[in-house]
Amino acid sequence: MTTEYRRLRVALLGAGAVGSQVADLLLRHGDELADRAGAALELSGIAVRDLDAPRDTDLPAELFTTEAESLILGADIVIELIGGIEPARTNILQAIGSGADVVTANKALLATHGPELFEAADRVGASVYYEAAAAGAIPIIRPLRDSLAGDRVVRIMGIVNGTTNYILDRMETEGADFADVLADAQRLGYAEADPTADVEGYDAAQKAAILASLAFHTAVPLDAVHREGISSITASMIEEARAAGFVIKLLAVCERLEANGAESISVRVYPALVPRSHPLASVHGANNAVFVEAEAAGSLMFYGAGAGGVQTASAVLGDVVSAARRHIAGGVGVGESTRANLPVVAIGHVTTRYQITLEVSDAPGVLATVAGILSEGDVSVATVVQTVDGEAEPTARLVIGTHRATDSALSATVTALSESSVVERVVSVLRVEGE
Amino acid sequence: MTTEYRRLRVALLGAGAVGSQVADLLLRHGDELADRAGAALELSGIAVRDLDAPRDTDLPAELFTTEAESLILGADIVIELIGGIEPARTNILQAIGSGADVVTANKALLATHGPELFEAADRVGASVYYEAAAAGAIPIIRPLRDSLAGDRVVRIMGIVNGTTNYILDRMETEGADFADVLADAQRLGYAEADPTADVEGYDAAQKAAILASLAFHTAVPLDAVHREGISSITASMIEEARAAGFVIKLLAVCERLEANGAESISVRVYPALVPRSHPLASVHGANNAVFVEAEAAGSLMFYGAGAGGVQTASAVLGDVVSAARRHIAGGVGVGESTRANLPVVAIGHVTTRYQITLEVSDAPGVLATVAGILSEGDVSVATVVQTVDGEAEPTARLVIGTHRATDSALSATVTALSESSVVERVVSVLRVEGE
Incomplete structure (x- = not known):
């Protein structure tokens, strides 16, 4: 392919497990990526904290720099793979401020500062891509x-x-x-x-x-x-x-x-x-x-x-190609849609089924007592399986499957059960999903 | 939500199982879709062949028209759900010609005339979306x-x-x-x-x-x-x-x-x-x-x-929202990337494993004859399972798993086997995938 493509400068921040794979793939598959993106993707540099840190890669030494900020200012696309909140957040805001699109795999940053980053991008019509942040290589x-x-x-x-x-x-x-x-x-x-x-x-x-x-x-x-x-x-x-x-x-x-x-x-x-x-x-x-x-x-x-350097690099590079295509196509980036703005309820209001395993003394009336506590707690029982465990001092094991109830009713009931004299031990409490 | 959005006119062609669901969802979830798209999606009409055809929907009668062309000319987004080659192809080219983006689920048309449609869209910077064409509701x-x-x-x-x-x-x-x-x-x-x-x-x-x-x-x-x-x-x-x-x-x-x-x-x-x-x-x-x-x-x-009216409608509406976002964001559509332009080889050059089931006469030397034919055909045997079937006139059943070989070598060998006097019947020949 000898097409003359417009050149886009790609700055990479971070050279860890994912970053070094991203750099390697960008360099090795450059021609192929250019054909797909409609733009030549030039890796303009790799910002790291310490030039002398040991690295298990064959990447050209001249690409490495400690000057993240000047690398960012000259870039069309900035890939942030530093992780953590700072300096990742500041670097991404610098990138957006200078008109670059951003690709990141930083779930911690997105989960805590996502809205700030998306709003900054919206203001200037840039985009933030993060396919690698949620489930590694899985396109979700x-x-x-x-x-x-x-x-x-x-x-x-x-x-x-x-x-x-x-x-x-x-x-x-x-x-x-x-x-x-x-x-x-x-x-x-x-x-x-x-x-x-x-x-x-x-x-x-x-x-x-x-x-x-x-x-x-x-x-x-x-x-x-x-x-x-x-x-x-x-x-x-x-x-x-x-x-x-x-x-x-x-x-x-x-x-x-x-x-x-x-x-x-x-x-x-x-x-x-x-x-x-x-x-x-x-x-x-x-x-x-x-x-x-x-x-x-x-x-x-x-x-x-869900993870792995080269797998996550696949998701990052998909985002880089998307960002490049948008640069070539023109127009502003499509922002996040958060207009539904639904309230997030506390766990207590969620209804699920519980499976509760108890060790109880193996004596007459115990099941009735347990059933009474459940019914007082407004928790309705779906299944009970009782097995006798001990020998000298016999204890029974009760596995109780409840019907759906709010988490607050269920957890209050588990507390009441644990305080009952007939219950020796609450062995486990697990919610049931996917039925 | 009382935001004043820019209005985009959406023309629907076809009111079958998918089309009527698309129209219904567009009308029912209009506000929600507008918030996500950043544009109000106005269903401007539904083109059908026959206004009097019986329809199992509550869609407003005034939306229906037989004038596909004039509906298309006034639209920002055209959804083609007619199926088949014509008039779908002509309608899509009209839509592209008038600057609209196109959403289609028409796999027959894309598989035969895809390049023509994509090139036409490229020339004017429009986009053709077709998430529903390949595996129904599955985002692929x-x-x-x-x-x-x-x-x-x-x-x-x-x-x-x-x-x-x-x-x-x-x-x-x-x-x-x-x-x-x-x-x-x-x-x-x-x-x-x-x-x-x-x-x-x-x-x-x-x-x-x-x-x-x-x-x-x-x-x-x-x-x-x-x-x-x-x-x-x-x-x-x-x-x-x-x-x-x-x-x-x-x-x-x-x-x-x-x-x-x-x-x-x-x-x-x-x-x-x-x-x-x-x-x-x-x-x-x-x-x-x-x-x-x-x-x-x-x-x-x-x-x-993989199919179903409402499931496929989900994929179609996802494309409509994407098309609307692009209209609002500006810029040209991102075309198909076909620059790799790899040759497609004929089946004969493909290598797979075969599993061949034969009925053979249960006599000494039969296995040697069969093995000889396979080896002459350059097909190497991985597994053989022989079971005796009949009683009066005993026949044996041979299940032969081959190693990988080209399809032409395998199919020539199956022909040679079928012509051999020791083979009574070629019961089945299946390729093995996913090992």
Whole structure:
């Protein structure tokens, strides 16, 4: 191809696992990308903090610079892969201010400062692309923002964190305990040395905020996302779930609620029981999947690798080509649509089913007492399975599946159960999703 | 929301199953769509052939007109849901000529006249949107065109025809024969009175041409797509497939090939054996799924309803919102990227594995004869399973799994086998995909 294309200068901020792959692909596939974008994409530089930091790449040394600001000022497209809030936020605002389009994979920044960035872009007609921020290489941003823009999303259930899915899947397959699998996952590089962001659901909560914002045309603040992690999940909870026909998955649930004609949304992250027949139950290893229910389109699922340098680089480069096409086509960028502006309800108002496992003393009248507490709490029982456990001092195990009730009624009832003299231990409480 | 939006006139051509749903959703959700599009979408009219044709809708009678051309000339966005080649082609060219953007679900037209339409749109800076043309409500066009624009697609395997998947799935579940399930599917409305377009793979071939064009940045003509249907699939072939760990699916396979440094592509539709563990094996009923393998992104899958009026309407309306946003943002439409212009190879040059089932006389030396024919044909054998069938006059059944070979070598070998005196019958020949 010998076409003379207009040249667009692409500045890359950050040269970590994703950044170095992005640079490598940009350099290696430049001609092909130019044909697709209708513009030559010239990598004008790579801003890093420390030129001498060890790097596992063959990228030309002359591309590296510590002068992020001057790199940004000369760029048509700025790719931000630094992560974290600062200096990423300032750099992106500089890029927008100088008329560049921005591509970012920074979920933490988008979940906390998204509206600020989108408004800044809107003011000057620039665009912020972030396909890589929500589920790695899985194309989910464009489907939600564009393909489903004429539909009404009812619910999203996403496995959006690969580390926790890897851990839960291995616990499920091997009958192993959380701490053992986590340690091994850290050794194999599936989990960070400090695994908190993944295992306590912070990463998933950021992605949930991004997905809910898009799906419901509402700026969802991160602190409106209810969040629970998986560190309290035990091998025996997974075993019990299996016996009842479920797998345990860390889900990001974004849901449209309607009550008395008024609409609201709920955004929450927690480990939940998912029926084995649900498509999300077969998402194994570190893979991600996003299950979307929409009024007209029905059920859709998007599946793929949720993380990884080269996989995420694919999503970043797709955004770079989109940004380049827009530069060539002219016109202003299409801003975020947040005009629906729906209220986000607290977890207490959300209705789900609970599965409650109790250890109770194996004596006459215990079941009646437990049933009484549930009924006083306005929680209606769907199923009860009782098994006798101990031998010398016999205790029974009760697995109670409730009907749908508000989370506040359910959690108050669990508290009441834990305080009852007949209940020796609340073994586990898990919500059921995807039925 | 009381924002005063710019009004865009939307002309609808066709009021069938999809068209009437599109009109209904446009009218019912007008305010919501306006907030998302940044423009008020005014349905200016619905062009039909016959005003008096019976219609199962509550749409206002005054919207209907037989004057397609004058409706088109006053429109900003034209939705073409007539189907077929003419008058759809002429109407779309009129729309483009008058500066409108076009939204269409017309796979037959795109697969045969796509380049003509895209070039016409390019000349005036208009856009042609067609998310609904390839897999119903499943967002697959934007992921391929935009999200994966920075990656290199290696292979697409799609279940893109709901009717044939419904039939094969019921044959699989019920052990029923093709003709019986087809008759029932016709009764239930899953198959047309004339089922040829679906069961012989013509519909899937059109979608394969569209997907391959996008994925490989190459205008793929429909007649370059190799096509076989499912009418020769029997209950016993499905039973045998199951015994060997496979399900039979009608697949659209779009593949990038590399030989001696030169690239080409293959686009083909046929019933194939898919391993039970492959995600496509669990796509049941009339659902569709598109499995995409890309160099950087790895494996992705997109799953959902492949057809249905309201589901397809969701995809059409997503395109209408995109077209409206572009009108408001300004700039020219982004054209199709076909600059890679890769050659499409004939089926004979494609390499796959075959699974060949033969009935042979149960006599000494037969296996040696069969093995000799395979080796003469340069087809190397991976597995052979022999079972004895008859009683009085014993025949044996040989199920031969070959290694990968070119389709021409494999099909010549099957011909040689069928002409051999030891082979009583070639029971079935199926390709294996997704291993």
